[in-house]
Amino acid sequence: MTREMALKIIEDEKLTNYHFFDGKGISSDEIVILKKDGKWIVYATDERACMVTNSDFVYDNEEEALESFVFRLRAMNASIRRRYSEYHVSEVSEVSEADRKKIMKQRIERSYGKAVE
Secondary structure: OOHHHHHHHHHHOOOOOEEEOOOOOOOOOOEEEEEEOOEEEEEEEOOOOOEOOOOOEEEOOHHHHHHHHHHHHHHHHHHHHHHHHOOOOOOHHHOOHHHHHHHHHHHHHHHHOOOOO
16 A cells, blocks of 8 residues: 555545654644654554553554554444444534533543543
8 A cells, every 4th residue: 555545545434533753743543654764663653642552553554554444443433433323423524523521521531430621
């Protein structure tokens, strides 16, 4: 897979929550792909934009890294869409950042049984 193919898949499937080799800051709940010291690294971030423990995979070539990145990004987006369907939202793109945070807060409160600041 090439970068162009990966970007076409992201566009065609309206995938969100990713960091793709660029210089922007890495955000929370993303799948990240980057190149460092001649290796390609793919990993997930948590709600604090930190790398999820044991989520990082290192590849010797870009093609394998991109395939892993797209696979993991699709899985994350499917999970997000399932979560949002609980709140009767048809498309992830319909959810504002404020609403996204509100939904995540409600999910955490349900999981832990207490209010979150």
